[in-house]
Amino acid sequence: MTIFIIRRILQAAVVTLITLSVVFVVGRVVGDPVRIVIGIEAEETRVQEVRDQLGLNDPLTVQYWRFMTGALRGEMGTSFWTRTPTMPMVLERLPATIYLGVVTALLAFPLAILLGATAALKPHSWADRLINVTALGGVSIVEFWLALMLILVVAVQLGWFKTSGYGGVEYVVLPALTLAYKPIGRISQMARSAIIDELRKPYIKAARAKGLSEKQVVFTHALKNAAIPIITTTGDEVATILNGAMVVETVFGWPGVGLLTINALSRRDLPLVEATVFVVTGMIIMTNMLLDVAYTYLNPRIRFQ
Amino acid sequence: MQREEIVAMDESNNTPSDQQITGNGGHLLEVSDLHVEFRTSGGVVKAVNGVNYILDEGETLAILGESGSGKSVGVEAVMGIVESPPGFVTAGSVKFRGTELRGMEEDQLCKIRGHNIAMIFQEAQATLDPGFTVGHQISEMLRLHRGLSKEEATKKSVELMDRVQIPFAVERANDYPHQFSGGMCQRVMIAMALALDPDVLIADEPTTALDVTIQAQVMQLLSELQTETGMGIILITHDMSVIADVADRVVVMYAGRVVETGSIHQIFDQPAHPYTVGLMNCVPRLDRKEDNLNIIPGSPPNPINLPAGCAFHPRCSLARERCLSETPVSAEVGPYHQSACHFFEEVLVGH
Numbered sequence: 202m203t204i205f206i207i208r209r210i211l212q213a214a215v216v217t218l219i220t221l222s223v224v225f226v227v228g229r230v231v232g233d234p235v236r237i238v239i240g241i242e243a244e245e246t247r248v249q250e251v252r253d254q255l256g257l258n259d260p261l262t263v264q265y266w267r268f269m270t271g272a273l274r275g276e277m278g279t280s281f282w283t284r285t286p287t288m289p290m291v292l293e294r295l296p297a298t299i300y301l302g303v304v305t306a307l308l309a310f311p312l313a314i315l316l317g318a319t320a321a322l323k324p325h326s327w328a329d330r331l332i333n334v335t336a337l338g339g340v341s342i343v344e345f346w347l348a349l350m351l352i353l354v355v356a357v358q359l360g361w362f363k364t365s366g367y368g369g370v371e372y373v374v375l376p377a378l379t380l381a382y383k384p385i386g387r388i389s390q391m392a393r394s395a396i397i398d399e400l401r402k403p404y405i406k407a408a409r410a411k412g413l414s415e416k417q418v419v420f421t422h423a424l425k426n427a428a429i430p431i432i433t434t435t436g437d438e439v440a441t442i443l444n445g446a447m448v449v450e451t452v453f454g455w456p457g458v459g460l461l462t463i464n465a466l467s468r469r470d471l472p473l474v475e476a477t478v479f480v481v482t483g484m485i486i487m488t489n490m491l492l493d494v495a496y497t498y499l500n501p502r503i504r505f506q
Numbered sequence: 507m508q509r510e511e512i513v514a515m516d517e518s519n520n521t522p523s524d525q526q527i528t529g530n531g532g533h534l535l536e537v538s539d540l541h542v543e544f545r546t547s548g549g550v551v552k553a554v555n556g557v558n559y560i561l562d563e564g565e566t567l568a569i570l571g572e573s574g575s576g577k578s579v580g581v582e583a584v585m586g587i588v589e590s591p592p593g594f595v596t597a598g599s600v601k602f603r604g605t606e607l608r609g610m611e612e613d614q615l616c617k618i619r620g621h622n623i624a625m626i627f628q629e630a631q632a633t634l635d636p637g638f639t640v641g642h643q644i645s646e647m648l649r650l651h652r653g654l655s656k657e658e659a660t661k662k663s664v665e666l667m668d669r670v671q672i673p674f675a676v677e678r679a680n681d682y683p684h685q686f687s688g689g690m691c692q693r694v695m696i697a698m699a700l701a702l703d704p705d706v707l708i709a710d711e712p713t714t715a716l717d718v719t720i721q722a723q724v725m726q727l728l729s730e731l732q733t734e735t736g737m738g739i740i741l742i743t744h745d746m747s748v749i750a751d752v753a754d755r756v757v758v759m760y761a762g763r764v765v766e767t768g769s770i771h772q773i774f775d776q777p778a779h780p781y782t783v784g785l786m787n788c789v790p791r792l793d794r795k796e797d798n799l800n801i802i803p804g805s806p807p808n809p810i811n812l813p814a815g816c817a818f819h820p821r822c823s824l825a826r827e828r829c830l831s832e833t834p835v836s837a838e839v840g841p842y843h844q845s846a847c848h849f850f851e852e853v854l855v856g857h
Contacts, residue, residue, distance in 0.1 A: 402632065404634055407633035
């Protein structure tokens with residue numbers, strides 16, 4: 202078990218290094234950051250000046266070493282825009298995004314599993330069809346449109362929540378709802394099919410023969426085994442939520458990493474973009490690692506391999 | 507001391523259903539005119555078409571038939587665990603100690619399932635939940651039906667595992683099903699089924715997936731436990747040698763119908779249905795020199811579209827005009843010996 206966890210941590214470290222390398226290659230080797238900062242028409246002498254300043258005339262290996270060691274110390278360069286280190290800027294915004302992400306997850310995951318289980322219990326019933334249509338909506342809807350509609354109807358017309366800004370329940374509900382809809386759609390569909398698959402297995406028949414009620418059969422036996430594919434999807438949906446946060450934070454003026462990324466992109470602030478990419482990928486890698494450990498609890502066959 | 511407490515609890519904790527059911531007389535289990543069908547997109551599969559049998563205490567009733575003859579679906583209907591939809595029990599009666607189980611409230615049935623009537627299955631490893639330890643799965647029965655605490659149930663589970671001769675029961679209770687062999691999984695299933703001393707044990711091909719030496723051990727174990735507890739066993743199998751060893755009476759099924767019932771001696775010595783005769787002849791014998799195995803020609807009928815008249819007529823050497831149109835009813839061949847063949851007298855003479 203400990204060996205398994207250590208192995209997963211090492212794997213996560215490797216994935217992080219690869220991500221950093223990709224970020225480096227895309228930023229330094231493929232594109233030219235100087236042209237991005239000072240514009241494509243700038244004079245050659247000025248370009249060389251800035252290249253020297255940023256250390257871009259050093260050999261690639263030296264640059265790579267500097268980039269990687271800096272990243273491992275938590276330094277991702279200086280923002281072109283504010284001339285301050287980028288990592289503190291990102292980390293300062295991180296709590297807002299985590300707050301939004303956690304509220305979204307708390308809203309989405311239990312609801313999705315409940316919907317999926319309800320649909321699985323009576324396939325092809327009206328409840329199943331309703332849930333299926335709802336889920337399909339979630340999978341295919343465009344987030345910024347949904348965000349605008351929610352603002353228009355729930356915030357402006359009904360006045361239940363604030364249209365934008367950062368704060369408690371009245372601020373967080375609408376962006377969290379917007380972000381939650383897609384994961385609800387995907388996870389409930391996954392949960393439905395996973396539970397239906399489990400309910401067909403022989404051990405379910407045996408559990409019924411033991412005299413367990415249908416509720417006990419579904420919620421203790423089927424759901425525990427169905428949780429394995431559900432958790433895989435949930436891991437993917439964590440990435441969906443963090444990516445969706447960019448659009449949703451922008452629409453709702455939510456001061457998180459997503460909004461910062463959009464600002465950095467619009468100002469062509471490459472080091473800041475790289476820092477946000479690093480932090481967001483790091484979070485996705487970490488949640489997936491935690492979910493992998495959760496697998497071993499749910500599936501003893503992994504635990505003992 | 508603690509053990510005495512558990513025993514005392516066992517006795518005091520009879521469920522209401524138990525009290526209702528005992529003392530009503532009649533047979534331990536009486537199944538009559540049971541019909542089960544599966545409504546599929548391809549048509550209505552008539553899996554069980556009017557099955558009758560009785561089971562008394564301490565008795566082993568074997569249900570014999572080919573795959574698809576409706577023998578498993580029939581007992582699932584007795585347990586009330588036919589997957590529905592697509593499966594529907596459309597008619598018939600299942601009486602346990604005189605109490606009708608069909609139409610009984612689901613929560614009442616849950617008290618009988620596992621408690622009064624327990625069941626073990628063919629693929630023991632697949633019928634254990636892969637996500638829980640075997641100890642947990644056995645204790646679940648005791649906690650559910652007896653309301654034992656976790657500690658008491660665990661203790662009793664280990665005792666049960668000992669009773670079905672699983673070595674190192676204390677340690678093995680914390681193992682998961684995938685860490686057991688098929689034979690050991692079947693022992694776990696048996697321990698679970700016997701946890702509450704059921705009156706009826708339904709064993710659906712319990713040894714089919716096991717190799718021969720393990721088969722013999724498992725059957726031996728079941729017989730011993732039956733002697734101890736006096737439970738009635740319904741044994742579903744297509745294995746003649748298993749039947750010859752343990753059965754008291756035999757029900758032969760074909761295409762969802764009972765074609766012949768009788769004592770083990772009646773079935774083996776004076777089979778009164780051409781299908782039973784065919785099954786007997788399929789068993790290779792060392793005392794006769796034969797070049798070919800005797801097989802029953804043809805294959806079982808499509809249950810969506812059963813032949814008119816006697817369902818066996820397309821494969822029957824005695825079939826004639828009457829068999830094509832008129833469905834035979836069970837006729838008395840001898841005491842407790844019935845055959846659903848129009849011409850059973852000829853079969854008796856021919857054998």
